[in-house]
Amino acid sequence: MNAPTVSDLQLTARVDDRGVDVALDAAAGETVAVLGPNGAGKSTLLSVAAGLLRPDAGRVVLDGTELTGPDAWVPPHARRIALLAQDALLFPHLSALENVAFGPRSRGVSRHVARERARAWLDEVGVGELAGRRPDQLSGGQAQRVAVARALAADPRLLLLDEPMAALDVAVRPALRQTLRRVLTDRTVVLVTHDVLDALLLADRVVVVDDGRVVEEGPTQTVLARPRSAFAARIAGLNAVRGTWRDGAVAGPDGIEVRGLSDGEQPTAGAPAVAVFRPSAVSVYGDGDHEPPAGSPRNVIAVTVTDLEPLGDRVRVHAAPPSGPSLAADVTPLAAAELDLVPGLHVVFSVKATEVSVYPV
């Protein structure tokens, strides 16, 4: 197998009828995960990179060569960009080996060498013994492994993965994720995913897209530990209240005020800020209950329970203020029973200021 060709990507794209206006860079050898809610514009971004969609404005530059631009258009097959979708999309009439050899063959490699290369890639992704099977004789996970081999055998300069594990049984995802982790090393990759584990285990950097815009980006660990957007907080399993920094607190919707500790950068008065805290740091009280004697200052948020989710030896209580963000608290099953928690019940979430991080956004 050849050493991977590594390229750097710069992409900007405005697609008016989809409400998308995004910019994304990937350094040579870097894996960037694109996260965001449904309809955010993630697949649109990949389509622009792959040359399947021409944006109203923007450019795609790979290795310094303009592939999409006001005066440039390189067709998809000539970009040396591989796109791996949710479904393997293998040629149904070809064997696994022939599917993988197809890319090298169409780039002029001899039949013999193309088959050798295909065999090596099938071995690499753990399905060497299935080389002679046709796609309808493969499981979903096996077919997706063949699709990974096919994408890599074409020696792409950029690999685009559009939720590569979404269509697979959850049981087979960890093993494929490990394979991807190995074969994506040192390649330039843009990975669209809903799964925080993909971001953690596969990506160097995360870009969060919401409503057609990039709302935050940074190293994966930083974005998950110190999220700025509601979406990033949710996938990181944290509560986030966004608002304005006023009188030493984040003033959010519905008159909510959350005090906390600044972990470095102090928010500026009148500027946007966020307060972030763990569900396990939240105590839940009945609406009429008295607060416990205050040790350290506590934030008190009146919420209505929306859902209860079993979580091992805990119950996660999802609740929201009238127009505010959905928040979560983890309580013991006994506490949930004592409080008689049901959706629709008005309760109070309480969290110590020392358990809350506040920072500018």
Ligand SMILES: Nc1ncnc2c1ncn2[C@@H]1O[C@H](COP(=O)(O)OP(=O)(O)OP(=O)(O)O)[C@@H](O)[C@H]1O
């Ligand atoms: N082929 C299309 N034609 C017109 N509009 C589209 C098309 N595909 C998507 N859109 C719209 O463009 C916007 C962005 O969609 P896109 O598929 O890029 O989002 P996404 O983040 O990939 O979502 P998901 O996670 O649901 O796949 C949405 O408003 C969507 O309805």
